[in-house]
């Protein structure tokens with residue numbers, strides 16, 4: 472491998488794989504570096520599925536990234552033959568008197584409707600009677616109401632990373648896997664990146680290090696990011712008939728603001744009865760690091776999840792948890808993203824679009840990152856994620 476590049480991408484998870492692919496497509500001489508061999512299970516981009524929605528209750532400024540990502544994934548599907556995106560619809564459910572805040576937005580359901588209008592996404596509103604009739608898998612609470620659209624659905628994170636890295640390599644990108652970056656510095660017109668194996672130079676560096684990012688920043692910058700442990704669960708349905716109620720043909724992805732301490736989100740069944748049905752809550756109370764996080768899930772944790780969030784609301788799911796995974800959020804206040812030049816190194820771009828909802832935007836974010844370095848496209852001063 473040469474030791475001088477147009478661009479180095481540090482981290483080849485969701486954002487770094489997307490940026491590397493877009494850079495290779497534009498003919499840039501690009502090196503992607505990762506301490507593991509993505510896709511892997513140590514960061515934020517694993518667990519089979521991610522919700523994608525264009526009408527984002529987090530704010531209308533996110534929609535363009537999700538919409539563009541859908542187009543890119545369809546292009547990649549055509550190029551690679553991989554199945555990446557399923558548009559089986561999305562429900563945002565909330566009820567009177569229930570917690571209505573989600574991802575830092577006080578009235579998430581209303582904000583989703585506003586975002587749909589702004590992004591010109593067709594949608595319908597459903598009352599509790601309509602929800603009960605259409606989705607018997609859910610124990611809908613009287614008074615619940617929902618937003619529903621059909622352009623949303625789920626995307627396969629590991630396959631997206633794999634497709635983008637393979638295509639990038641085929642287009643000429645160099646990938647240094649199982650190689651850990653230990654430092655980067657800017658000197659004059661180039662950036663020097665040292666790893667545990669080698670030293671590389673490039674005109675520009677994109678840092679897409681996910682949950683490892685805070686460890687690479689000075690304390691005043693690092694303190695803007697909080698890494699939290701999240702757990703994904705797959706519970707087995709009680710019978711084949713109960714499992715069938717979760718099939719993607721009849722069951723959408725959802726975010727449900729339950730009468731419980733946390734809201735829940737989930738997916739249709741993507742496999743057979745023994746593969747279970749995936750769902751999860753979110754926690755922001757305890758900060759951690761990728762090095763310190765507990766990656767095991769104990770029986771008490773599973774039992775609490777089942778008794779508080781699954782049994783009361785999903786009558787067809789049994790207490791048998793067939794699988795669980797620990798995953799990391801990199802949280803920015805207000806569930807925001809950070810995509811900007813490093814304040815001390817203008818040749819370094821930091822990309823941290825996570826806060827628990829970044830994957831759906833990743834292909835479009837990769838395109839923006841590539842354009843920021845190759846065409847000097849500068850997000851305007853009011854760019855939402857500066």
Ligand SMILES: Cc1cc2nc3c(=O)[nH]c(=O)nc-3n(C[C@H](O)[C@H](O)[C@H](O)COP(=O)(O)OP(=O)(O)OC[C@H]3O[C@@H](n4cnc5c(N)ncnc54)[C@H](O)[C@@H]3O)c2cc1C
Pocket residue numbers: 481482483484485486487504505506507509513514515516517520521522523650651652653679680681682683684701702703751798799800822823824825826827828829830831832
């Ligand atoms: C449980 C869970 C559920 C989620 N659900 C959704 C959802 O439904 N919808 C949605 O849109 N989003 C969702 N998200 C968010 C989404 O998955 C993240 O926004 C996205 O995966 C973040 O990607 P990333 O590239 O920033 O991080 P990662 O994919 O973790 O990539 C960072 C990479 O940097 C590498 N790296 C770090 N430090 C170094 C170093 N020193 N040297 C070399 N390599 C290094 C790591 O090895 C890693 O591969 C969820 C996240 C989690 C954890």
